[in-house]
Amino acid sequence: MTITLDRRRFLGGSAMAIAVLSMTPSGAAAADKITLRLSSPATPGDQRAVALTDVFAPAVKDFATFEPHWNAELFKQGTELEAISRGNLEMSITSAQELASLYPEWSIFTAGYLHRDAEHQKRVFAAEFMEPMKKKVEDELGVKLLSVMYLGRRQLNLRIDKEIKTPDDLSGVKLRMPGTDAWQFLGKALGANPVPVAFTEIYTALQTGAIDGQDNPLPSDKDSKFYEVTKQICLTSHLVDLNYLAFSKKVWDGLSPQQQGVVQKASDDAAESGRQKQLALESELEQFFKDKGLKVYTPDLDAFRSHVQKAYLGSDFAKDWPEGMVDKINAL
Ligand code: KDO
Numbered sequence: 001m002t003i004t005l006d007r008r009r010f011l012g013g014s015a016m017a018i019a020v021l022s023m024t025p026s027g028a029a030a031a032d033k034i035t036l037r038l039s040s041p042a043t044p045g046d047q048r049a050v051a052l053t054d055v056f057a058p059a060v061k062d063f064a065t066f067e068p069h070w071n072a073e074l075f076k077q078g079t080e081l082e083a084i085s086r087g088n089l090e091m092s093i094t095s096a097q098e099l100a101s102l103y104p105e106w107s108i109f110t111a112g113y114l115h116r117d118a119e120h121q122k123r124v125f126a127a128e129f130m131e132p133m134k135k136k137v138e139d140e141l142g143v144k145l146l147s148v149m150y151l152g153r154r155q156l157n158l159r160i161d162k163e164i165k166t167p168d169d170l171s172g173v174k175l176r177m178p179g180t181d182a183w184q185f186l187g188k189a190l191g192a193n194p195v196p197v198a199f200t201e202i203y204t205a206l207q208t209g210a211i212d213g214q215d216n217p218l219p220s221d222k223d224s225k226f227y228e229v230t231k232q233i234c235l236t237s238h239l240v241d242l243n244y245l246a247f248s249k250k251v252w253d254g255l256s257p258q259q260q261g262v263v264q265k266a267s268d269d270a271a272e273s274g275r276q277k278q279l280a281l282e283s284e285l286e287q288f289f290k291d292k293g294l295k296v297y298t299p300d301l302d303a304f305r306s307h308v309q310k311a312y313l314g315s316d317f318a319k320d321w322p323e324g325m326v327d328k329i330n331a332l
Helices: 007-023 047-060 080-085 096-102 104-110 118-126 128-141 181-189 199-208 218-223 249-253 257-291 301-313 325-331
Strands: 034-039 064-069 091-094 143-158 174-177 193-196 213-216 232-248 295-297
Touching: 047 064, 047 143, 047 257, 080 091, 080 096, 080 128, 080 143, 080 232, 091 143, 096 104, 096 181, 096 232, 104 181, 104 325, 118 128, 118 143, 118 232, 118 257, 128 143, 143 218, 143 249, 143 257, 174 181, 174 199, 181 193, 181 301, 199 213, 213 232, 218 257, 232 249, 232 257, 232 301, 257 295
Parallel strands: 034 064, 034 091, 174 193, 174 213, 232 295
Antiparallel strands: 091 232, 143 213, 143 232
């Protein structure tokens, strides 16, 4: 599934949202609790889901009811931003790849081997150079990016036996990647043949052999039981992946300053809780997969890093990256 979002539609939509907002009284006056519906393809056992349920929901409960819809049950993967922008959804866990389909400069965060680790992600998200990018998404799309959530290091998880040492070994391998251009490019940069498949359809695609493999962090591989239908995990760590907790700007503007402070803190606390749990899981899961009979090994990381970085720097994506931003990110 490829997202074909039209940015101008959103601009119109946001203008309308602002007009409606100006006619409504401040949310502080509203007696009833607001409902915060979140849609995500994440499973309920995913650490981001657990953190939002156990940390975010209780923190906002005095004025808001958190209503999560996991497994993409409310909106299809990749359509959540549009839903928030149109006022049909209040929250999502969005990716840089989804943002990049609307705002090409966000593709910088889709590049392999850029973020170094979870702490680096946090520093980058808090950096001053991020402000204009966040503001544009807020002003034009009506989506406030509250916190960065750590998803984990993406690893190759294949149903074929062939050992993968370098990008050349991935030649002809049908590697499932999510549907947007930025994701598909990452698959190519790794040396594989990327195939677009939604997250919720990966298991069946692996089982039937429609794809040779997929890439996700180890906790997702366990949670979605991909080990039942694959034979190996090749620890490429090609993307230290993230999601952003996305919140409707219209709903945000209807909250009192005190409530906004509570939501922001709840979001940061949930992100931190999920981050620590995900990191702990990543460090212990290798053995889990070995016990399930999968081969787990590290390829030639220098070969992957240089192949992927070269592909990005020579790509059209890089032309949209703000001047000097790669250096600023590396310097953090
Ligand atoms: C995936 O589709 O592989 C992906 O890992 C992409 C992420 O950006 C995110 O959407 C994630 O799926 C879902 O939250 C499911 O874990």
